[in-house]
Amino acid sequence: MGETIVILGGGYAGIGTAHKLLKYTKPKVKELKVVLVSSTTHHFWNIASVRGVLPGGFTDEEMYHSIEPGFANYDKDTFEFVLGTATGIDTATNSVSVNTADDARNITYTHLVIATGSSYPGGLPFTTVGTYEESIGALHSLQRNVESAKSIVIAGGGPTGVETAGELGYAYGDSKQITLIIEGGKPLPILNPDVGKTAAMELERLQVKIVGGVRVVSASPPDDQVSITLSDGQTLVADLYLPLYGMRPNSGFIPAQLLDERGNLKLDKNLRAVGLDNVWGAGDVGDAEPKQLIYAERQALHLADNLHAVLTGNAGSVKELRPTVTPQVFVTVGKKKGTGQYNWFKIPSFVVSAAKGKTFFTEKASGLIAGKNIVRSSI
Numbered sequence: 001m002g003e004t005i006v007i008l009g010g011g012y013a014g015i016g017t018a019h020k021l022l023k024y025t026k027p028k029v030k031e032l033k034v035v036l037v038s039s040t041t042h043h044f045w046n047i048a049s050v051r052g053v054l055p056g057g058f059t060d061e062e063m064y065h066s067i068e069p070g071f072a073n074y075d076k077d078t079f080e081f082v083l084g085t086a087t088g089i090d091t092a093t094n095s096v097s098v099n100t101a102d103d104a105r106n107i108t109y110t111h112l113v114i115a116t117g118s119s120y121p122g123g124l125p126f127t128t129v130g131t132y133e134e135s136i137g138a139l140h141s142l143q144r145n146v147e148s149a150k151s152i153v154i155a156g157g158g159p160t161g162v163e164t165a166g167e168l169g170y171a172y173g174d175s176k177q178i179t180l181i182i183e184g185g186k187p188l189p190i191l192n193p194d195v196g197k198t199a200a201m202e203l204e205r206l207q208v209k210i211v212g213g214v215r216v217v218s219a220s221p222p223d224d225q226v227s228i229t230l231s232d233g234q235t236l237v238a239d240l241y242l243p244l245y246g247m248r249p250n251s252g253f254i255p256a257q258l259l260d261e262r263g264n265l266k267l268d269k270n271l272r273a274v275g276l277d278n279v280w281g282a283g284d285v286g287d288a289e290p291k292q293l294i295y296a297e298r299q300a301l302h303l304a305d306n307l308h309a310v311l312t313g314n315a316g317s318v319k320e321l322r323p324t325v326t327p328q329v330f331v332t333v334g335k336k337k338g339t340g341q342y343n344w345f346k347i348p349s350f351v352v353s354a355a356k357g358k359t360f361f362t363e364k365a366s367g368l369i370a371g372k373n374i375v376r377s378s379i
């Protein structure tokens with residue numbers, strides 16, 4: 001019987017799963033076809049965007065990689081790349097609807113993998129936003145705004161807010177006014193207090209001003225300047241405002257009964273959509289683990305193993321994913337410093353800057369496209 005695996009989302013998890021199935025499962029399941037549906041022709045190495053939004057931080061070629069050439073070596077009837085956006089799923093007929101530039105397609109699957117990731121509500125280009133052209137256009141425009149701004153306010157005390165503030169402080173601490181708004185007293189609230197304290201100290205050394213214990217209530221539409229109203233009644237005015245909080249799963253096209261109250265795809269421990277045998281999920285769109293690449297990477301590889309078991313007639317060897325319960329987070333603070341936590345240990349600054357701060361693993365992107373690795377794990 002023919003097996004058509006439709007994968008939604010050409011991000012880290014989607015590309016990784018597609019390659020793994022084509023490399024290991026296709027040779028054992030002759031009638032297997034993989035269809036990768038992606039709203040963008042190019043993968044965006046978004047974890048580098050905290051530096052990439054600065055002009056000259058990374059080149060376009062370091063951050064964007066064309067996806068299709070990586071699949072050129074598989075048989076033509078084995079793989080199909082569909083440039084388009086998934087708009088609906090009908091689990092009764094095992095079909096997805098996809099809007100392409102030319103038409104609306106209805107594609108049937110035997111198994112569906114949902115890997116559409118997450119994004120910021122404001123649509124900032126720290127993730128893929130729309131097509132490649134839209135995404136790179138938004139990034140270039142943000143780079144120009146960063147260059148011309150004299151004052152930049154960042155909101156969000158999570159890793160992305162801290163890393164972005166760190167890069168801006170490192171590059172412009174003495175020439176632009178950089179402010180970071182955080183809800184709590186310290187950044188990185190999900191980590192050991194000591195880690196947040198180090199991050200705050202390093203940011204202050206880079207002349208980033210931290211405004212703590214407040215939330216953003218509203219921000220005016222970007223004009224010449226933006227005015228940002230805070231929960232304590234203060235108003236900040238800045239040339240550029242970057243709201244880097246409130247990450248949301250890209251799940252608007254998924255039937256509501258498959259989602260939790262925050263819009264995450266509900267997954268069981270085998271990475272199947274709860275209640276369905278042939279719908280699977282990995283990465284930021286799902287509720288299995290925190291929204292981090294190290295988890296998306298592991299989930300994609302685990303999902304491909306489980307799907308391999310099912311497709312090769314060994315459904316009994318489907319395995320549960322053991323979710324990570326302790327944080328594993330590396331946070332850069334500018335080019336030279338960083339902090340983070342690995343299980344219960346605080347990671348020394350030099351380890352973070354050596355492991356991550358130099359390149360943000362951009363050297364791994366061509367391997368992802370070619371099907372050799374996702375980030376640090378090989379496929």
Ligand SMILES: Cc1cc2nc3c(=O)[nH]c(=O)nc-3n(C[C@H](O)[C@H](O)[C@H](O)COP(=O)(O)OP(=O)(O)OC[C@H]3O[C@@H](n4cnc5c(N)ncnc54)[C@H](O)[C@@H]3O)c2cc1C
Binds near residue numbers: 085128292
């Ligand atoms: C600035 C930033 C820095 C980060 N740094 C780190 C870090 O250092 N370490 C770490 O562990 N994690 C980090 N993360 C988190 C990491 O980026 C995510 O966990 C990771 O991208 C998740 O991968 P994914 O494959 O699930 O989704 P994504 O990489 O988001 O890929 C999803 C893809 O699906 C596409 N898509 C969306 N909707 C549709 C649709 N309807 N139809 C078709 N395609 C669609 C998207 O455009 C995108 O191309 C960072 C996140 C941000 C924002």
Ligand SMILES: *[C@@H]1O[C@H](CO)[C@@H](O)[C@H](O)[C@H]1NC(C)=O
Binds near residue numbers: 090095096
């Ligand atoms: C695809 O087409 C079939 C047949 O017309 C229909 O029943 C199904 O709902 C469509 N799928 C989606 C996701 O719209």
